[in-house]
Amino acid sequence: MRPIHTIGLTVVAAAIVSLYGCGKEEPKQAAAPRTETAAAAPAAAPAAETITVKIGSAGPLTGEIAHLGKDNDNGVRLAIDQANEKKIKLGGKTVTFEVLSEDDQADPKLGPTIAQKLADAKAAGVVGHLNSGVTIPASAVYNQAGIPMISGSATNPKLTEQGFKDIFRIVGRDDQQGPAVAQYLESMKIKKVAIADDATAYGEGLANEVEKTLKAAGVNVVAREKTNDKATDFKAILTKIKGRNPDAVFYGGMDATGGPMLKQARELGIKAVFSFGDGACTDTMKKLAGDKNAEGFICSQAGLPVVAASKGFLDAYKAKYKVDPIIYAPFTYDAANLLIAAMQKADSPDPAKYLPDLQKISYDGATGHIEFDDKGDRKLAEITIFTMKDGKLDPIAVVKGGKSVAFADFMKAADAGTPSASTTAPAKADEAKK
Amino acid sequence: MDTFLQQLVNGVTLGSVYAIVALGYTMVYGIIQLINFAHGEVVMLGAMVAYSVIVALAGAGGALPPLAILAIATLTAIPVCMVVGYLLERVAYRPLRRAPRLAPLITAIGLSIVLQNIALIIWTRNPLPYPQVIATVPYRLTATPDGATITNVQIGIIGLSIVMMAGLLLLVYRTRFGVAMRAVAQNPQVAGLMGIDINRIISATFALGAALAAVAGVMDASYYGVAHYQMGFLLGLKAFSAAVLGGIGNLAGAMLGGLLMGMIEALGAGYVGELTNLCHLSGWSDALAQRCVNDPHLELFGSNYQDVFAFVVLILVLVFRPSGLLGERVSDRA
Numbered sequence: 001m002r003p004i005h006t007i008g009l010t011v012v013a014a015a016i017v018s019l020y021g022c023g024k025e026e027p028k029q030a031a032a033p034r035t036e037t038a039a040a041a042p043a044a045a046p047a048a049e050t051i052t053v054k055i056g057s058a059g060p061l062t063g064e065i066a067h068l069g070k071d072n073d074n075g076v077r078l079a080i081d082q083a084n085e086k087k088i089k090l091g092g093k094t095v096t097f098e099v100l101s102e103d104d105q106a107d108p109k110l111g112p113t114i115a116q117k118l119a120d121a122k123a124a125g126v127v128g129h130l131n132s133g134v135t136i137p138a139s140a141v142y143n144q145a146g147i148p149m150i151s152g153s154a155t156n157p158k159l160t161e162q163g164f165k166d167i168f169r170i171v172g173r174d175d176q177q178g179p180a181v182a183q184y185l186e187s188m189k190i191k192k193v194a195i196a197d198d199a200t201a202y203g204e205g206l207a208n209e210v211e212k213t214l215k216a217a218g219v220n221v222v223a224r225e226k227t228n229d230k231a232t233d234f235k236a237i238l239t240k241i242k243g244r245n246p247d248a249v250f251y252g253g254m255d256a257t258g259g260p261m262l263k264q265a266r267e268l269g270i271k272a273v274f275s276f277g278d279g280a281c282t283d284t285m286k287k288l289a290g291d292k293n294a295e296g297f298i299c300s301q302a303g304l305p306v307v308a309a310s311k312g313f314l315d316a317y318k319a320k321y322k323v324d325p326i327i328y329a330p331f332t333y334d335a336a337n338l339l340i341a342a343m344q345k346a347d348s349p350d351p352a353k354y355l356p357d358l359q360k361i362s363y364d365g366a367t368g369h370i371e372f373d374d375k376g377d378r379k380l381a382e383i384t385i386f387t388m389k390d391g392k393l394d395p396i397a398v399v400k401g402g403k404s405v406a407f408a409d410f411m412k413a414a415d416a417g418t419p420s421a422s423t424t425a426p427a428k429a430d431e432a433k434k
Numbered sequence: 435m436d437t438f439l440q441q442l443v444n445g446v447t448l449g450s451v452y453a454i455v456a457l458g459y460t461m462v463y464g465i466i467q468l469i470n471f472a473h474g475e476v477v478m479l480g481a482m483v484a485y486s487v488i489v490a491l492a493g494a495g496g497a498l499p500p501l502a503i504l505a506i507a508t509l510t511a512i513p514v515c516m517v518v519g520y521l522l523e524r525v526a527y528r529p530l531r532r533a534p535r536l537a538p539l540i541t542a543i544g545l546s547i548v549l550q551n552i553a554l555i556i557w558t559r560n561p562l563p564y565p566q567v568i569a570t571v572p573y574r575l576t577a578t579p580d581g582a583t584i585t586n587v588q589i590g591i592i593g594l595s596i597v598m599m600a601g602l603l604l605l606v607y608r609t610r611f612g613v614a615m616r617a618v619a620q621n622p623q624v625a626g627l628m629g630i631d632i633n634r635i636i637s638a639t640f641a642l643g644a645a646l647a648a649v650a651g652v653m654d655a656s657y658y659g660v661a662h663y664q665m666g667f668l669l670g671l672k673a674f675s676a677a678v679l680g681g682i683g684n685l686a687g688a689m690l691g692g693l694l695m696g697m698i699e700a701l702g703a704g705y706v707g708e709l710t711n712l713c714h715l716s717g718w719s720d721a722l723a724q725r726c727v728n729d730p731h732l733e734l735f736g737s738n739y740q741d742v743f744a745f746v747v748l749i750l751v752l753v754f755r756p757s758g759l760l761g762e763r764v765s766d767r768a
Binding site for chain 1: 436701703707733740
């Protein structure tokens, strides 16, 4: 046992040192780009030759959510292939972009390892990771190495709250979901709502946001209940909720508890609309609650459903991979394109040079217009509201900038807004109606 | 009133499950003064084994009637759990029977962890959606349209529990095996001198408790619609508290304790918020009255205390009546 202990301690010590190191390093990294931008620019203008620029793509390529990781990776590869066809020139040299796909196995412990690997390989930018839990520890390493990272799927607010200037995300944040669900419930004209949560940081935070927004809108919160994330018996609190007779119930928690809760609520004869955050916005709900009980619940997810991505992207993806994108591919596609666009603007693949351009970029991508705020979050990120209809999660509304728009209307508006897609508008509208 | 009645129904159903699990604790304690902390895990294994059988049978075409599927699943889970219960005793408790009392307690906890991890390997860490082979039909208990209901599943659980408890009482008080069991419980040495195979009786007691646990596992999982490799831990702990509440070592006590525990939990979770609502005191303080105009729920304790009631009761019982409600005041045999 002794050697194992020693190794364990060493690892812990190393982790502490590196974490501490990051904290200290951070201001210097943040300041670095500005000072170096001007100095190194003239050096990059010799005769026409080709250079290779490496873009990292990190996500789980094995394990339970490997299909999602592969989807993300496909999005990046599509963007890179298209960029290579265009023969982009940076500093007078023709650039060949190369994707470095790394498998983080959705394991938080592997996040920093993969990040270091990409840093050692001199990646000019990274798209990823998929999970918030992996992205957050990895982001510290990218920040230290000065490599810009854009996640197309990590929704935990903490990611961009660390003060890292080179860490971005182009999906919505979890803490935008609570208000979004509340706004949607409010648009349903409900008068009385019961709110419950699983007493975890995620569930309670979400439920509190919903409560705040609904109370501000004058909706009567008739019950505020708590359970825990390992509970199976919700009959007692549901019976209490039933006695208060709400029009809607919001539960902040995961599908593992949300599903059984929904089932038990219907058994007790509670007819209120059930609503959840993204933790319970999964097909597992159907299995846990039973097909009939699950019908009609609503839930939110950061970002947009795949069908809302631009027609150009969807066609290109389908043509290249012979399948439809699953969920976050449009976002990773945009993330890769953002890196390239910023490099083009700065006329350099050097992270230190193109980072300022990335920070103030204004770009129209497959997922709509993208601009970053000071934290590196996308401005006006969308939250999509889904409902379980005929056994499938169907998008019904998009909440953006505090307004809830019916999904079909959102699709129409999106088509009208982007001239390039106008020729395909009728086809997309049809898709939305389905 | 409807809400109260509904909480009572919830409580009695939950209590029936606790009672069946509590019997397993109390029988083992009665006979060898050991708290078998791995008993909760046997409940979990029962639910899991039955889950696999139900999935296999329901997937095989579904030609069998739902009740038959559930019966086959339960009848498969029972022998599996009995074997596990027997092995627990044989491997972890029998070698330590003459050891200080703490030793088997620790092995019990160790086994509980081992069993959980075996289940984790076989059935994954995900919560398993328990197949609803029997469609839930609610029956109205009152005249009001949205009033209290009792479902066919709840009736089934309560009914089956009563049958099992009656069966167990008959077995213990009306058969030769029961006489042997009680004899071993009273004095193992003398029972041995009378020609009773003590080891066999003890093994049989473990197997019997495990069989009840298997049924309880199936009942609990199909009632709440979910099974999980950790489901046995808290369930076991609460059932153990129920056994202590009723008087550990006493069969009737375990039944009473289980039912009481279920009702305390349901009513506690349902009403603790109401009872500790500071807005009831609005008359005493103007500031409070103002605060309560907009939001009449300023609850000191909420339903998140649901799991706490069982243990509060456990502490109170141990302080005021260490031998439990129905426990006899026997001097320690040691």
